Amino acid sequence: MRVLIFIILAVLLLPLILLGYLIFFWRIRRVCIPQNISGTANEPYGGRLYMHVVGTRPDEAGYKLAWYLPSYGGIARLLIIDTLGLACKISGYKLWVFSYPGPRPSNMVTAISHRSYFFDESVKEALFRSSNPATQFVVLGSGFDTRCYNLPEGADIKCFEVDMAPTLNAKKRALELAGIAHEHVTFVETDFNQETWMEALLDSGFNPSLTTYILWEGVTMYLVEEAVRDTLNLIATLPAGSAVGMDFFSRDLIEGNPPYEKLSKATHRSISFYSESLRFGIATGKNLSDGLEELLKESGLTLIRFEHIGSLEDKKPPYYFLSLIEKQ
Ligand SMILES: C[S@@+](CC[C@H](N)C(=O)[O-])C[C@H]1O[C@@H](n2cnc3c(N)ncnc32)[C@H](O)[C@@H]1O
Known part of the structure; x- marks a missing residue:
């Protein structure tokens, strides 16, 4: 039941998440790269942000920090990270991809955890x-x-x-x-x-x-x-x-x-x-x-x-x- 509620919420929120990623990638190319701010630093960081909002690995400092970074700042964090966190909170489902410490053997999808x-x-x-x-x-x-x-x-x-x-x-x-x-x-x-x-x-x-x-x-x-x-x-x-x-x-x-x-x-x-x-x-x-x-x-x-x-x-x-x- 939890999974079903999560899927319904995720489908409803998908347009917002995709819009968030559009903004995020635009900022990487147009804001971060021209200023030589590392873009790859956002990849593992994004995984840790998801684990935080899903509730598997708390990182309050990381979560607060995101709001002010040129990549995830403001609307991007809201649309990419917070939406998914909300879907997990309402449904009570902790998305397996962001489980922590995660399954063993792991795979490239669960590599960050x-x-x-x-x-x-x-x-x-x-x-x-x-x-x-x-x-x-x-x-x-x-x-x-x-x-x-x-x-x-x-x-x-x-x-x-x-x-x-x-x-x-x-x-x-x-x-x-x-x-x-x-x-x-x-x-x-x-x-x-x-x-x-x-x-x-x-x-x-x-x-x-x-x-x-x-x-x-x-x-x-x-x-x-x-x-x-x-x-x-x-x-x-x-x-x-x-x-x-x-x-x-x-x-x-x-x-x-x-x-x-x-x-x-x-x-x-x-x-x-x-x-x-x-x-x-x-x-x-x-x-x-x-x-x-x-x-x-x-x-x-x-x-x-x-x-x-x-x-x-x-x-x-x-x-x-x-x-x-x-x-x-
Ligand atoms: C993929 S990120 C990893 C960041 C962080 N350690 C983590 O796991 O979230 C790689 C980091 O190494 C830094 N870096 C890459 N090459 C570097 C170099 N030659 N000198 C100093 N820092 C470098 C980048 O700026 C970036 O912040």
């Missing part, structure tokens, strides 16, 4: 474990991530958000307009593809002698290989117990090797809509994690947890991975 859960858990564990908790939290390529604003009150953690200036500026403006406290967060404007990005972080007060958790979610695929290697090498210089949570695509997907030829083309095409490009993937190998473990040899970091999106039974082997890597 799998990914959010993986990183939520690793952040919580690193910051709140009893022994040697991380006291510094760095979000690399933060986009519209709001984990720094959903920390428990009174948590004594130094937070840094690192991204390119246009995206950070749009976010800072939205945080101010939304009245979200952000005094505990230092914003660092930089480009990871430039060798000096760590200097920008150090100049902003980052303390390399503190145990640190680095969230590097949804970013490696946009970087050049050297930037990924350099970043891992830098993380290896942090104190023991420091960790990085990162996701990555397989090299075969990025390069369009069999059996991913068509999927690779479609993925590159969808990212080029945002005027961004996918550049980096890691070889997988027999154990899927072989390539990552090989990459980590250079920095001496240790792979602690490794998960894949999709099932091993799927026609195409998994090509998107989540990992937790530690300095021991």
